[in-house]
Amino acid sequence: xxxxxxxxxxxxxxxxxxxxxxxxxxxxxxxxxxxxxxxxxxxxxxxxxxxxxxxxxxxxxxxxxxxxxxxxxxxxxxxxxxxxxxxxxxxxxxxxxxxxxxxxxxxxxxxxxxxxxxxxxxxxxxxxxxxxxxxxxxxxxxxxxxxxxxxxxxxxxxxxxxxxxxxxxxxxxxxxxxxxxxxxxxxxxxxxxxxxxxxxxxxxxxxxxxxxxxxxxxxxxxxxxxxxxxxxxxxxxxxxxxxxxxxxxxxxxxxxxxxxxxxxxxxxxxxxxxxxxxxx
Amino acid sequence: xxxxxxxxxxxxxxxxxxxxxxxxxxxxxxxxxxxxxxxxxxxxxxxxxxxxxxxxxxxxxxxxxxxxxxxxxxxxxxxxxxxxxxxxxxxxxxxxxxxxxxxxxxxxxxxxxxxxxxxxxxxxxxxxxxxxxxxxxxxxxxxxxxxxxxxxxxxxxxxxxxxxxxxxxxxxxxxxxxxxxxxxxxxxxxxxxxxxxxxxxxxxxxxxxxxxxxxxxxxxxxxxxxxxxxxxxxxxxxxxxxxxxxxxxxxxxxxxxxxxxxxxxxxxxxxxxxxxxxxxxxxxxxxxxxxxxxxxxxxxxxxxxxxxx
Amino acid sequence: xxxxxxxxxxxxxxxxxxxxxxxxxxxxxxxxxxxxxxxxxxxxxxxxxxxxxxxxxxxxxxxxxxxxxxxxxxxxxxxxxxxxxxxxxxxxxxxxxxxxxxxxxxxxxxxxxxxxxxxxxxxxxxxxxxxxxxxxxxxxxxxxxxxxxxxxxxxxxxxxxxxxxxxxxxxxxxxxxxxxxxxxxxxxxxxxxxxxxxxxxxxxxxxxxxxxxxxxxxxxxxxxxxxxxxxxxxxxxxxxxxxxxxxxxxxxxxxxxxxxxxxxxxxxxxxxxxxxxxxxxxxxxxxxxxxxxxxxxxxxxxxxxxxxxxxxxxxxxxxxxxxxxxxxxxxxxxxxxxxxxxxxxxxxxxxxxxxxxxxxxxx
Numbered sequence: 001x002x003x004x005x006x007x008x009x010x011x012x013x014x015x016x017x018x019x020x021x022x023x024x025x026x027x028x029x030x031x032x033x034x035x036x037x038x039x040x041x042x043x044x045x046x047x048x049x050x051x052x053x054x055x056x057x058x059x060x061x062x063x064x065x066x067x068x069x070x071x072x073x074x075x076x077x078x079x080x081x082x083x084x085x086x087x088x089x090x091x092x093x094x095x096x097x098x099x100x101x102x103x104x105x106x107x108x109x110x111x112x113x114x115x116x117x118x119x120x121x122x123x124x125x126x127x128x129x130x131x132x133x134x135x136x137x138x139x140x141x142x143x144x145x146x147x148x149x150x151x152x153x154x155x156x157x158x159x160x161x162x163x164x165x166x167x168x169x170x171x172x173x174x175x176x177x178x179x180x181x182x183x184x185x186x187x188x189x190x191x192x193x194x195x196x197x198x199x200x201x202x203x204x205x206x207x208x209x210x211x212x213x214x215x216x217x218x219x220x221x222x223x224x225x226x227x228x229x230x231x232x233x234x235x236x237x238x239x240x241x242x243x244x245x246x247x248x249x250x251x252x253x254x255x256x257x258x259x260x261x262x263x264x265x266x267x268x269x270x271x272x273x274x275x276x277x278x279x280x
Numbered sequence: 281x282x283x284x285x286x287x288x289x290x291x292x293x294x295x296x297x298x299x300x301x302x303x304x305x306x307x308x309x310x311x312x313x314x315x316x317x318x319x320x321x322x323x324x325x326x327x328x329x330x331x332x333x334x335x336x337x338x339x340x341x342x343x344x345x346x347x348x349x350x351x352x353x354x355x356x357x358x359x360x361x362x363x364x365x366x367x368x369x370x371x372x373x374x375x376x377x378x379x380x381x382x383x384x385x386x387x388x389x390x391x392x393x394x395x396x397x398x399x400x401x402x403x404x405x406x407x408x409x410x411x412x413x414x415x416x417x418x419x420x421x422x423x424x425x426x427x428x429x430x431x432x433x434x435x436x437x438x439x440x441x442x443x444x445x446x447x448x449x450x451x452x453x454x455x456x457x458x459x460x461x462x463x464x465x466x467x468x469x470x471x472x473x474x475x476x477x478x479x480x481x482x483x484x485x486x487x488x489x490x491x492x493x494x495x496x497x498x499x500x501x502x503x504x505x506x507x508x509x510x511x512x513x514x515x516x517x518x519x520x521x522x523x524x525x526x527x528x529x530x531x532x533x534x535x536x537x538x539x540x541x542x543x544x545x546x547x548x549x550x551x552x553x554x555x556x557x558x559x560x561x562x563x564x565x566x567x568x569x570x571x572x573x574x575x576x577x578x579x580x581x582x583x584x585x586x587x588x589x
Numbered sequence: 590x591x592x593x594x595x596x597x598x599x600x601x602x603x604x605x606x607x608x609x610x611x612x613x614x615x616x617x618x619x620x621x622x623x624x625x626x627x628x629x630x631x632x633x634x635x636x637x638x639x640x641x642x643x644x645x646x647x648x649x650x651x652x653x654x655x656x657x658x659x660x661x662x663x664x665x666x667x668x669x670x671x672x673x674x675x676x677x678x679x680x681x682x683x684x685x686x687x688x689x690x691x692x693x694x695x696x697x698x699x700x701x702x703x704x705x706x707x708x709x710x711x712x713x714x715x716x717x718x719x720x721x722x723x724x725x726x727x728x729x730x731x732x733x734x735x736x737x738x739x740x741x742x743x744x745x746x747x748x749x750x751x752x753x754x755x756x757x758x759x760x761x762x763x764x765x766x767x768x769x770x771x772x773x774x775x776x777x778x779x780x781x782x783x784x785x786x787x788x789x790x791x792x793x794x795x796x797x798x799x800x801x802x803x804x805x806x807x808x809x810x811x812x813x814x815x816x817x818x819x820x821x822x823x824x825x826x827x828x829x830x831x832x833x834x835x836x837x838x839x840x841x842x843x844x845x846x847x848x849x850x851x852x853x854x855x856x857x858x859x860x861x862x863x864x865x866x867x868x869x870x871x872x873x874x875x876x877x878x879x880x881x882x883x884x885x886x887x888x889x890x891x892x893x894x895x896x897x898x899x900x901x902x903x904x905x906x907x908x909x910x911x912x913x914x915x916x917x918x919x920x921x922x923x924x925x926x927x928x929x930x931x932x933x934x935x936x937x938x939x940x941x942x943x944x945x946x947x948x949x950x951x952x
Contacts, residue, residue: 054802097811097812099805099808100810114802116795116799116800116803119792119796128807131809137790137817192807389862397910401907401910401911408902528728560746562738563739563742566736570721574720577725
């Protein structure tokens, strides 16, 4: 039985009157590439934010490798606003900040590329190593931890070389072309040595050829770094090509789930948005 | 029954005692609260639209005070007062055009630094023009006259201030609710970029915001300096800061909130002085600021907004 | 093994080390030549002190992106801590004349007191930071400003008189005479700050400045790192305050107003937010202008019997403020932007010059 890397249970996110995500229950198993698709505003990025601790979900829980890492149930004012009493998960409240979730082994990229604009390409990747290093501010300032720092630097250089970014290493991150910026963002996430990688619209703004290269890139890094990948995407050719399974969301709810072939036939999905054959 | 009667009459008497001993302070509080309110409205309107803390606003208030000192020595009051209003409004308009408009697309910190720079410039300018000596504010007849209320003696300005503040605030709220310009201001405050796309002439709206704010500050200065008759280059710093705290307390962007916050601050500040803790009357305002920022950052009447990640 | 490391460190940074040694030698010689009352020394001493405070503020505002306006408050804590603990026991009765000589009856050695000054400021920064650091940037600015004002009010409070001397000034504590002292202290502190900025934590601070959300996603704990930046910056502001006390030989709480914080902020802006060398250069420029070069603008001057208009007391500060506004509006990057003036840059500059003259000689 393959290990269950990620499991969300009745994950719900409500902003005042807006139900962004409702009772989302998904599973991702080790070594898979799972896609989360749906029309704009379906709640996909919100789901990512709940999983990674950016938002505290209104209800539900998230488990990583069997352990519950995020968990909440409606409290205070939300109790009144909450629709559907029977779905409340009465459990302990676990609400970590995103950095803790990253330390557990979940890394993510963002819909709008969030690189550190004033840092160089090399420094962007190096920052990701900061959390792992056994150091305190004094040992870092006085360079007492130089062997570790050196090792971190070497690992980053290797990473950049593999991704074909080594020649840009001393350039400002903001000066890279768009496609390379995306690759840098993914490389930065890889530097945190994650088990699970969450990619939010990695192919956004790419032409078909770039999308093809990205597809190969994702499969390559999955194999090389022994990753499990959950991705949000609108480019259907990328999704259908590399995903093992697909979850489809619409208006915050899960409307379909299965292999790419199954989902393509699903009438509800077609009604929701697959009617448009071209890329979004 | 009797017990409750006795309790209530005792409570009533101690409240009456409290009011009697502190009446001058409470009255002073209402008066200065109204003056702070007039300044606070300027802060809250500008912040609501531009997300800018106009550090220079308090100094514009101070300049209005000095303008009055010099103009009143040169012309009769019925000429000086309108001139002061016009000059202050002009100053606010110029500050916005010169120091804030060029930085509208710059990061927020740059504009705030510019505001601090303008404040620094205005204070130094005032110091230079007056050689640092405090000036006496001219006596405006009638509102400076004394009147007795209960056991306290105070100036008529103390009574006029809340009334005038109320009238002006009502007029302003009606302007915002029922005119096109007011709607434009509300639109800009809600969503700056989209409002631009909708064809709202932001330069005009922003200038009008500053004009209204400066106008109210000028009126506030007329009332304030009739009470505290000495004007120095730093006369605007503290009232400005306190008015800003009032705006934050009431909910930045909300005009009624700013007014209520200003009255609360004015009254509490003076009661603290009445209790003998004068050194802390200023610190109280800041303690209040910190408490509200921590407990309820959006203020009493503010709205929460979530950022999309 | 260890001395091999030291040896290679010296070799790598030989230009910087030579320049530092030359600088101190130059200062030493200047002190022997010029009269001690020369304005030159005023600028150097005060400039060095403000350079340290400006760099500490830049660490917080420029490198971590936390817009804090509380520097004056922490300088005040540092200044008072230093003064309170170094007034010699014999002098305590005269200084604390209204408070029976105060409750502290001993004096600590100067270096200890200076470190204590920094620690006291850092401690208060830690406490203040806990609630305040999660606020948005403009609110953070106002909250820290508010705290600075509260601190000032507390230090003037009569009830704390036995410690702080209430609203009276503190005096008779040891100062310094040579200009080498503030340069040495500031130099060491600034070096530490630079080491920090170039370390892993420095990168984390810059990441927080560039994009908080991405920084968190990369495993950087925002609360902890912001707290670190705030506390360390305030430590050095406290040391700067102690130096200021030593320079002025008297301290009074009422002088540490928000205007002082604004001046430091303006120094940082003029030098370039995010540039350490910029802050240092700008600090000396600022002090030179405000204390020395522009002084003539304050004097009423006559050409023959014609009185030059505008020139009178206070004009210097007006011109100064206008220059600052010009920089803020048109040269937002400041003198150095985010670049640093390093030994490498200087050697490269000279090498280019030498290369050029060799070319011309060859023709």
